[in-house]
Amino acid sequence: MYYPFLRARQFELIALRELAIENVTQGVIIPILEPVKETHNNLTLAHKVLVEKGQTAYLIVNPNIGELEGDSNFYLDYLNSLESEVFKLAFHYRNSPENNSNYIRESIANYNLNDCMLICQNDIQDTDENFRILAQSDSITSFNVVDPGRNRSFNKYISGLNKTYIRLDDLFEKQARSSDFLDISEHRFSEEHLYFDGEGYQGFSDYTVLPSEYVDGGSTPRAVAIHLTYLNGQNQIWIRHFTSETNDSIANVQGKFAEAAAKAVNYCRQNRLTNSAISELESYYDKEHYPGLGTVKKISIKNHLLVISQFLKNR
Amino acid sequence: MKYDINQLRDYSSLFLRNEVLSWLKSDFTSVNFKIERYDENWLKINKSTYLDYLKYVYSILAVNYQNEYIFKNEFLNKWLISELGEDNSKVFSEFRVGNSVADLAMFNGYSKIFEIKTKFDSDSRLPLQLENYKRAFNQIYLIIPESKISFYKKYDKQIGLITFNSNSDNSFELNRKAVINLEIDPIAMLNILHSTEYKSIVKNYFGDIPKMTSFSQFKICSELILEIPQNELNKLFIAEIKNRGINEALSSRYHKEFNQLFLALKMNRNKKNKMIDLLKTPIQF
Numbered sequence: 293m294y295y296p297f298l299r300a301r302q303f304e305l306i307a308l309r310e311l312a313i314e315n316v317t318q319g320v321i322i323p324i325l326e327p328v329k330e331t332h333n334n335l336t337l338a339h340k341v342l343v344e345k346g347q348t349a350y351l352i353v354n355p356n357i358g359e360l361e362g363d364s365n366f367y368l369d370y371l372n373s374l375e376s377e378v379f380k381l382a383f384h385y386r387n388s389p390e391n392n393s394n395y396i397r398e399s400i401a402n403y404n405l406n407d408c409m410l411i412c413q414n415d416i417q418d419t420d421e422n423f424r425i426l427a428q429s430d431s432i433t434s435f436n437v438v439d440p441g442r443n444r445s446f447n448k449y450i451s452g453l454n455k456t457y458i459r460l461d462d463l464f465e466k467q468a469r470s471s472d473f474l475d476i477s478e479h480r481f482s483e484e485h486l487y488f489d490g491e492g493y494q495g496f497s498d499y500t501v502l503p504s505e506y507v508d509g510g511s512t513p514r515a516v517a518i519h520l521t522y523l524n525g526q527n528q529i530w531i532r533h534f535t536s537e538t539n540d541s542i543a544n545v546q547g548k549f550a551e552a553a554a555k556a557v558n559y560c561r562q563n564r565l566t567n568s569a570i571s572e573l574e575s576y577y578d579k580e581h582y583p584g585l586g587t588v589k590k591i592s593i594k595n596h597l598l599v600i601s602q603f604l605k606n607r
Numbered sequence: 608m609k610y611d612i613n614q615l616r617d618y619s620s621l622f623l624r625n626e627v628l629s630w631l632k633s634d635f636t637s638v639n640f641k642i643e644r645y646d647e648n649w650l651k652i653n654k655s656t657y658l659d660y661l662k663y664v665y666s667i668l669a670v671n672y673q674n675e676y677i678f679k680n681e682f683l684n685k686w687l688i689s690e691l692g693e694d695n696s697k698v699f700s701e702f703r704v705g706n707s708v709a710d711l712a713m714f715n716g717y718s719k720i721f722e723i724k725t726k727f728d729s730d731s732r733l734p735l736q737l738e739n740y741k742r743a744f745n746q747i748y749l750i751i752p753e754s755k756i757s758f759y760k761k762y763d764k765q766i767g768l769i770t771f772n773s774n775s776d777n778s779f780e781l782n783r784k785a786v787i788n789l790e791i792d793p794i795a796m797l798n799i800l801h802s803t804e805y806k807s808i809v810k811n812y813f814g815d816i817p818k819m820t821s822f823s824q825f826k827i828c829s830e831l832i833l834e835i836p837q838n839e840l841n842k843l844f845i846a847e848i849k850n851r852g853i854n855e856a857l858s859s860r861y862h863k864e865f866n867q868l869f870l871a872l873k874m875n876r877n878k879k880n881k882m883i884d885l886l887k888t889p890i891q892f
Contacts, residue, residue, distance in 0.1 A: 359632070511703075541705065543798040544825040580820030 328358030466503035471515035742795035
């Protein structure tokens, strides 16, 4: 199972909605959503579609970032009001600024929760009693651990619990400026889909083709980059960063998109790469229509999830 | 009273964008830190609100630590707001011009830039900034401390100079008027405009927009805009930018300590009132 870690923002959620409607993610992909805004209209909209289409997702109720950073009841109450069956709960387990195991235990008790996920950094001691009590509770059924190879004893402890164990890798290398992608040639992106189950994990997780770091807002970019992943001959996932050429000012973002899209579309056509995300990009390109940067991001996310979904379904 | 420089620096961090975002969430942690660190005595005498405290801190900074926030805010209050009142004019903080970002840009009959150089700033970026601004704006003013006047006078004679006197009551004085430049570079102007704005200029001048796609619109509109006489284009440009954004609610009378924050955060009257209401919370630890 693949667990893409995404921020619950408009275009991320649209990507998930569209993929669920296509019936390509069900059974092989379970997204983990971290809310970053207090308003949750987009989330409620996505929830409706996911319910209709039977697509499960995890919602983090105590985000590490954004407007509602920290341990609160806000999203617990929200989920309660949805009476959701497709949204499962995920908690960040934190040691700093202070240990939050009490918050997690109380939330589980007060809201009568089960089938929850703990998202853990790899700095947790396997001897941490607070953690052990939680980890052994029946309400916690899966663990998502950041780069678990960095903490052997913790890794061993989690493996021994016989619960769902997912590794979270930070794969996308963000550049200081989008225009820096211009000089980066295609490169290997991920092989976790090939090896996760052989190495004792029930699933793998990453931030898709987005940086793990969260930045709110942002100004007009000097370059447009379309990040497309694909399987190479050995089934490794590779990535290409199709980047605009005229990046000396912020003017004409539409023209920059045209440049980046031309490269991407040519490459996909030459190499016979097709899926619904690529078709959408081709259609914008052929109609000379600029869909906005949110849609560019959506296409990159969808393509990556489609690549993995196709692989997991056909293996 | 003499204040330690670190205390003043610490105080000045209260007038940052991120602070306002915390206040709007009723989070006054960092304000509480400052009170605890420096002003428990003040609090004993003045059992009052966060708004009172921030105004108190501002009054100290205004006299003792004229960093960019204070400088800009005082300039807004003592100079720009009265000019703004005149007619339908518009002011922007941090206005992007080519590869530079102007401190304040104002649009009434002319387009004007006000670039602030406090005594803490170097002039290393100034030549490039001036080059960028001159391509698209009619008047450029530098706002500088009085003590630096001879240093900045050597720059371009067309640039206006406004001095800031920190020894008196933070007053501003016009030292040299900016020469009005109507030789505007249409390409520089295009780089400032959003796509809806340059399309609107084409429509306003030619009465119609030719058939184009989002890929070709920049090229087609650029070619047309190059045909518009400079004088006309300057007017169309100013009119277009004036439509941009919200109507700020700046007042030189009420809560003038926060004007620059209102402007930087593009706050309308509602948001501004909301922030002030939240700041009226009594101080509590």
